[in-house]
Amino acid sequence: MLNVGILGATGYSGQELIRLLHHHKEVTIKKIISDTYKEKQYKFVYRNFVGFNEELCKQVEWDSLTDDIDLLFSALPYGVLMEKLTYDMMQKVKIIDIGVDYRFMDKETYKAYYHKEHKSIELVNKFTYGLSEWNEERIKESSYVASPGCYATAIQLALLPLIKENMIETDIIVDGKCGLSGGGRTLTVGTHFAEANESTKAYKINNHPHSFEAKKGIEYFTDESVSLTFTPHIVPMQRGMLITAYLELKSKVSHQTIKEIYNEYYKTKPFIEVLDQGIYVETKWVKNSNMCHINFEVNEETNKLIVVAAIDNLIKGAAGQAVQNMNIMFGYPQNMGLDYIPICI
16 A cells, blocks of 8 residues: 655645545555644544544654655645755655645746745756646656646646647637635635625736746647746636637648547547537536546637636646646556546536
8 A cells, every 4th residue: 555645634735635545545644734733633624524534633743754654745835845845855755746846946936936935946856747648657757746736737738739739829828717726725815705706807917827837838848938828817616727728820720630639649548538519618517526628619710729628726736636646656547546527516
């Protein structure tokens, strides 16, 4: 059995990790770590675990954190792991980080987006970027994986086949919409029910870190640099994410040609579904699952391509992709512990 520990276990992504790993037949959860709820039963924090989990949350002890576990998941807020992680710790345990600290970062970029000095920037290059469908071979050989952010996941899954096949111009516009859980469990004014209900708003225009991450990921996988204009929006639902990309085709192409490109890249990928023509993507059809649904329309009059993709931001955009990466790292089937039918209502 694979013994795992979970840092940040009482955040939304941490809760999903525990829920998914509870059903994984090759995993034992050895450490549930949360300073906020130390010595509280996990079922006290999340009552959906009543009858399933009797464990206590433990305070993080950095000196002994790696003891008795084979793999450490980190679901900590940005800036916490980078303060504590050391090369010595990395020699003792494999790591999958759901956070931002080790995704394509350099010192200047981290400070620009997160307004903090990165304290372990020398470790960034030890981590493999964990976009599961596109980096499987490297993940297999890696001991340290930085799982992608939710928006960056949806954008890359939607666009990478088109960029690899030189189908679109590199000036790209993407509109994103995400449920309130994308902001995490920490309470802010903008995520109060009274503030967010019956309203939709744009935020972090021109400076969302997932825009930087998506651009770096596209360059990493395709050797192409793109100009990405990305506008994220908060929508009044609990979970789910939908991106719409507005693209200019390099030449006249048919719907069938684009469909064949997607099928070629994703026909063997269990969590990617390219929908039939005329079936529009909706967040509810991927809710509570590790699925990504993609579809598109070709506007022959303007020679534009509109691509839409939906994921559950807490599963495919966080905990589910982390478990998928664990499966790849340890040689388990990719869908082990993730083979759930989405919950549509």
